[in-house]
Amino acid sequence: MLGGSWQRGALSAALVLAAAGVASLPAPSTAAVRSPHTAAPHTVAALATAPDSASIVIPHNARTQGYQTRRVSLAQGGTLSAVNFDTIEHTVTADATGSNGLPLFDTDVPPNSTVNVPVGKLASGTYHFHCFFHPQVMTGTLVISGGSGGVKPVPPKFEQPLVLPPVLTKANLRIPIKVANVRVLPHGATTRMWTFAGSYPGPTIVRPAGKDTKITFVNQLPSSAGSLTMHLHGDHHSSANDGQPTTHLIPHGHSRTYDFPLTDGGKPERAASLWYHDHRMMRTGRDVWMGLEGMFLIHDAHEQSLPLPKGRFDIPLMISSRTFTADNQLTDPFPAHPTMQLTGPAAPPDDSTIGKQFLANGRFAPFLRVSTHRYRLRLVNGSNFTPYDFVLSDGRPFVQVGTGNGLLPKPVVRQDILLGPAQRADVVIDFHRELNKRILLESQPRNDTTSSRAIGTPSVAIMQFRVAYNSTKDASRIPATLQAAPKLVAPTKITKTWTFDVAGDKTTGSNWTVNGKPFDPNRVDLKVPLGSTQTWKLHNASPITHFIHIHEEQWHTVSRDGKAPPAWERGLEDTWKLDPGETVTVAARFTDHTGVFMIHCHMLDHEDHGLMAQFQVVRPSRSSASRPVPATFLPALFGTTSRGAPAGILATMSALLGGPTVHRVAPLPKSRRWMCGPRTKHAARRPVARPI
């Protein structure tokens, strides 16, 4: 559904939610022909009939029924009210925004109440609206007619330059974690944040693969922040250096040195786009929201030998969302005394912390002046909860060259890229022949699923590329082949199934579960023999999407719902999208390190509310070490260039592995509207200045 030029135009203007939900509404008058940032013209008929007052009615079970009044007409300057007959809170929120990136109207409607929706100053035109908490189902259209002048939707002004965090390259680093004022919003006060070395995002650490890196983090935050713990996401390292949630902490006023050898199985790791963030028990959401996240890039000789864009044409880009108070401070949606089991409307499965404004490298609506050159973007979704479906405003595709865990076997041309929290994509954009153009990086409503339960993505313009310089020389190009995933012999039989669900009820308390249990730091859920290769099935039995992250190893995606994974999941991964009912099978070999590691959802509300488990890598017993394991040679299931390894090799492998169940597997080929899930009302709705 993407790709139509009109729609691309609408998206480029951004901030107007795309047509998915609106298309099912009763056909509007000509007034509903959408223009991205100007209200559409009203009709004569509308002029004649528009009342001076109108109501939006929210029925019982609106979460599944939608608004009772999906189309409302109103004379300009008239009074609009919202009547909520439901037992839970809803909102009436405009799709379109003002230049500050906030909706033109955005009104909470408590249960069993009637409130005024302030639209009296809006210009005549058509305004699509949704419920902030239930936008997939609850959508409607307001037509304002008559009068002249008034407030119209406008795109962000892209007033401030993109900031690249400082780059640190040394083997021994010391990074203070401290309060700092950050110029997040372009006007007004700076924002007090918790930062790595005064920067949000934290400094970008760039290191060669195989070179030991020691980082000493110093906790200089106020004592009320408590202890911290740092996780280098996607990396392979020992348990003690993994950012354990309850052990190996960094208390207030103390420091801790983390050791990252950047090796795997005695060899240098692959080049990768990693990131680091706090991982404290039940506090990860708060600590990341406050600013504790940064990027960590690993280079290796192979990647450096490729002609991909380098240097200033290689841009780390962390996208995140935050909500601010009127004086530009972060809201505090997090409880003073966190617990995994919650009651009330924001309890699981409705717990979520969503930002209302969208940031690129910690800045609202930044611009970047670029040359007529190829650029490599290391996209990282550093949001607590929000997934994005990234697109470029002029309809050009991305060329994805890597995941967060290294290069793909070959480039993949993608019109849009869905990234949940913690997911990364390494992409190349070509600005040749685009001198003087302005191209937006946007998120569009995802269109890869028809499931009404799958989480949606926002429609928003995040940043602007200004093609300002003519580059006469561009030596970069995108090779036809990049890097095959490492070979792996994985059991065909599932070693372990992890099922993600929710338990309890919101009256007495609910929490997320993994295999029926909420997280318990004193419980090990699986013992994994060191040196073994595991095939794990990840299944989402819950009513909303999760993005599941496995620590310690980098994984092959064997299958997605029983089918070969898409081309962009044929590299190594550490975090997978699991829409409701979805199943992903993954495989990895456990090398090097014993100890306890995590598996959890990276929507941080879910993680903090129990959707986490832990496995312990142990020295294998003799019996388990010698037992033959039926195996699949990966990557293979999705090989496109091969239909079978040479019979001799297969026979040999089968014999070695002790059984006939070796599947042939080929060498790697060389080659909706806003969130449909629930969202935390607190984050956006009840701004509370945080004392820090």
Ligand SMILES: [Cu+2]
């Ligand atoms: Cu989740």
